[in-house]
Amino acid sequence: MIIRQLFDSGSSTYTYLLGCEATRQAIVVDPVLEMIERDLAELISLNLRLTCTVETHVHADHVTAAWQLRERTGCRVAYPAMEQVACADLQLAVDQPLMAGSVLLLPLPTPGHTAGHHCYLLEHPVPMVFTGDTLLIDGCGRTDLDGGDAETLFRSVHDRLFALPEETLVYPGHDYNQRRVSTIAQERARNQRLKDGVSADQFVQIMAGLDLPPPAKMATAVPANRGCGRCPRSAAARADA
Secondary structure, three states, rough: OOEEEEEEEOOOEEEEEEEEEOOEEEEOOEEEEEHHHHHHHHHHHOOOOEEEEOOOOOOOOOOOOOHHHOOOOOOOOHHHHHHHHOOOOOOEOOOOOOEEOEEEEEEEOOOOOOOOEEEEEEOOOOEEOOOOOOEEEEEEOOOOOOOOHHHHHHHHHHHHOOOOOOEEEEEEEEOOOOOOEEEEEHHHOOOOOOOOOOEEEHHHHHHHHHHOOOOOOOHHHHHHHOOOOOOOHHHHHHHHO
């Protein structure tokens, strides 16, 4: 299997390219619009054919490249069904794995950052989970935006992610300190917000005290991402104002 972890410095977003060596089919997880040429060049260099883009959730900090990649490659667009994005070709749920050759992604509903957030588990050859904004390295995504809920995120991490084997590799949706990968064991031991011993009430208090500013691109990104990355004219006008 082919795996590439790609980084957008503008939004500190990780995009993941997953390819099957036998069929040359590929999946891209959380593509960023500004990085579309990089991603297409990577696919060409690896002789891979993009069959599907996959979103972990409706992002508020960047616009997905899903729509443009569909236009340029003919791939399908997949979103968590719980996010209710009508333009998606595939609506993913826990009982609907996504396949591209030998690459098999298992959707894991992990609401809390958004109401419909999903992580994706890849069991071969070493278990790895693409956690989006639910679980970051020594952190997690914010819970104060539309659809977010701190107690729900706490339960998602502890009941769903921390139940995975301890050796499972954790590939986050973002990192702001040049870190690339963690493990379930490391996050259970060292994540200051979510590690073993931190209660749900303590986590809720931690998240309530963050006092974060809104994401700079939120007014454009959210409506665009509900359109698979096709920005409505009204949102574009607000962004240009």
